[in-house]
Structures are given as C-alpha cells and as structure tokens.
Amino acid sequence: MDWVFLSELAINGALTGLLYSLFAIGLVLIYKASSVPNLAQGGLTMVGAYVVLALARDVGLPLWLAIPLAAVVMLGLGFGIERVALRRLAGRPVVMILMLTLGLDIFLRGTTLAIWGGTSRSMELGVSYDPLFLGDIFISRIHLVGAGVALALFVAFMLFFRTRTGIKLRAIADDYMASWSVGIAVERGVGLSWALASVVAVAAGVIWGEIQGVDQALSLLLLKGLTVAVLGGLDSILGAVIAGIILGVVENVGADFLDPLVGGGSRELIVAAVLILTVMIRPHGLFGRHDIERV
C-alpha cells in the first residue's frame, strides 16, 4: 500500500468534492425555500459561466469586474424566474415545479447554444497550472482555489441564515401558510433563494468553466451536484459541504481500486451507487431535516 499516493488521491478527491459542494449549495438554497430540487441548477451554472465570458471577452471587461457583474445579472435572472414562472405555480403540486425546472434547464441549454454555439470556450482565469506540492503530494491550484470559494460561500451562508432575512427564508421553508399569516413576503423570499442560487451558479460556473471549458456540458454537473445534495440531506448547507468531500474522496479512491478491475468508467458507477443507496437507506441524507414528530 502506497500511503503517499493514497493520501494524494484522498486530498485531491476532497478538493474535487468541495467543487461539487460549490455546485450543490445552489441546489440546497432553492430546496430550502421551494422543497424542490432545482433541475435547472446545471443550466444556471452554464449560463453563469457564459455571462462571465460574454462580459470579459465580448465586452472586454477585466475578469475581476466581469465576475461580480455577472453575479448581478444572474441575481436578476433568479428573481425573474420566480416572478415570471414560479409565482403562477404557487399551491400546485411540487412535481409541477420540478417539471418546470427541467423545462428551464432545456431552455437555458438551447439559448446558450443559439447565442454562443456549441464549441467549448476557455475561461482563462490565470490560475497557474504549475504543480503545487504539499510534502510529496501533488495538488491542483485551481481545485484549491475552488475549494476555498466553496468554503467561503459556506461560511457566508451560515452567517446569512442567522440574519433577519435569513431567518425569514428559513421560516418560509418551514411553512408557507404560517409565513403568509404573519406578513412574510413569501414570493419575494422564494425569489431571493433563486437569486442567491443563481449567484452561486456564477461561482461554480467560473471554477468549473476553468477546469473543463465552457460549453453545454457544464449543465451535466447537475448529476454529481444532485448526488451530493441528496447525500447531504437536500436542505442542509453543512450537509452539502460534508457530502461533497465524502463523494469526492470515495469517487477518487474507489475509482483507483475499481478501474483496473472493470476496465475504467467506475467513477460514474460509484456516483450512481452513492445516489441510489442514499435514497434507499437514508432518504433524509446525512443532515437532512426530518419532519418533527412529537410523541
């Protein structure tokens, strides 16, 4: 057993996992307010990356300005989605909202294809690809940066949910009717959760765009992001972070053992197994809220 190699696999797995968390945090934000997994989160992430590129390449702004501006644009898009599409669905079965998010994802993919085409574009963040060594262990810089962003967002949201607005959002997640009864602007709260998730999508889009290039394939991040969100419990930000690390490590280390046996491709199998087993064995995930039942 090569311990150095194993720790390298584990550490890089954990970093990649935190990038899944970065994506999953957006899913959790929307789930908390609407009780629906947002199937368009992949599409939003892809659009976030395209908007950054449009502002940086097509308009010619520096990246440090293009990224926050893109966040503002996406904030507006998030509010807009609630206003135009979701508000009409208030009170309808959750599965209808789920279908709506699926339709939205397809729509966003089609739109980017129509505007920017299907060729992959690079983000060019300017993060060095020189190897970074921690002792004998090789670490990717962009993964380290992305993991840092994920953790920073995690801390920011933990603090946000203690503010008055954050508490109102959590109240909405608990009970729409009771929220209305004390005058909470439920619709605006749901809009805010979409807006925040859209901003998270910019962060995820930039990091993942740097890693794998910007094209429609970015929207496929949904599959891993959803697995992480489900494992974490769907409505827990802490859960999304820890589940991301777990999935990243299991995937990276597991694939190293399994790939020689099955001849490659075991990563997908591992992710699928984690998703299916979570739903079967622990549907509330690691940190999900149970509905409280008093005896």
Add this chain to the structure above:
Amino acid sequence: MQEKVEAQNILSMNSVEVLYDNVMLAIKGVSVQVPKGEMIALLGSNGAGKSTTLKAISGLLKAERGRISRGEITFQGTDITEALAQKRVEMGICHVIEGRRVFEHLTPDENLTAAAPRGMSRSTLNAEKEKIYGYFPRLAERKNSQAGYLSGGEQQMLAIGRALVTQPKLLMLDEPSLGLAPFLVEEIFGILQKINKDEGLSVLLVEQNALAALEIVSQGYLIENGRVVMHGTAEALKSNSDIQEFYLGGGETDFHNVKHYSRRKRWLS
C-alpha cells in the same frame, strides 16, 4: 348614527360569501362586527365556516384557492376586501391559524424574529420580544430550543406571541384551545384577556369550546352551515337553551329533543 357605529367597529364584515375553487360555497352571506377594543367569539361546529370567515378577513383564502364572491370587509373604515394578505398584516390584522403551525425548525426566539415587520428596528423588536416573554414566561425559558419540540400549550403561546410581533390591532385566533388541557386553556385565555385590557387589542376568537370562550368575550356569533344563526352578548348566549344543549353540554335533553330538531332545522335552512 350610522357613522358613529362604523367608527366604533374596528372590523366590519358585511354579507360575505366565499367560494373555494369557484364552486364550493363555504360561507353564505356572513356579517360580523368587531367593536374596537372588544373580544368577540365566533362559535360553531365542524365545517360551519369559522376558519373560512377568518381567512376571508386575513386574506389567506387566496392561498387555498378561495375568494370572496360577494360582500365586503372594512377595517378601520378602509375597504380591504381585495387587499393582499401581507398588506392586511401591515394594516394591523393578524390571524393565528388553526393547528398552531409554529416554524418547527426555528427556535421560539427565531419564530418571533421571523414575524418582525419590515423596517422594525432591532431595539423595537427586542422590546416586543421582552414584552411577549413577559406575557408568556414559559416561552422565555425555552426560547433557544427547537420550536417543533415544544409542548402543545407552548406552541400555542408561541403562535400567539409570533402574531403579537406584527403589532396587530385586531388579533384573530382559530381554535387556540384545541387539544389543550383545561388549565392551559384557562392560562392562555387569561393572558389574552390581559393583553386585551392592557393594550386595547381587539380580538376575534374562533372556538368550538364555547364554554371557555363565552367566559372571556363580550359578544358571540354562532355560525352554522355557512350562516350566522345567532348573535348576542355572552350572557345572552350562555343562557340560550340551544347553545346550552349543543355547545355547553347542558340542558334538559329529554322532552327538548323534538323541539331542538326543529330549531336546528331552522338554522340549517
């Protein structure tokens, strides 16, 4: 004369009809007046239309695909028949909905914070909270535990406290006594009475527990089948033989049986 009566009523509901899903007529021309600073009870059995009446007043009907199809509601002289629920809370109407419905995953303290009106300063909010903890010392003791694990009585207190944070002028409560031990009902009703006296808060109380309700209100309305079938002072209602039979569990049932059937039929028609 007419104007003077209007001015004294904080809430006036005139011949209101409510339709659910555009077909189901749940209340059929209900008129209820709440004089300023008084406590009024709305009594009636299951499915009579009590909750629907409150939802018509608070604007929560919309969330259940219901709407007012006839009649009007005025609050402090302003027509609110079409106003949004949120607007009505801002104007001073707060509805403590049926079944407690506290924010279970929040602490009691956060439950109170969640109800803070927009723009309420931190110091005002803290003062409101202190006042509410003063009314409900049990809540103060448990303010940082999870609200979902409070006892039924504590949850009801929290639901009332949460409504008080909105600084209502009219507080409407939907069956606050449901499932609570008699001593708790007495405690909560006592506190309501105290708030009513101290702050001049007007209260519209929906109850099936007519016995307890009639002890603290000045007037009561009896609703059956979507219509007001009786209205009078608490004293008059308490001594009314129909109310005694059906709601207070008293009365000489034997030879009244025939008679009460006909009376009941009159209500149903």
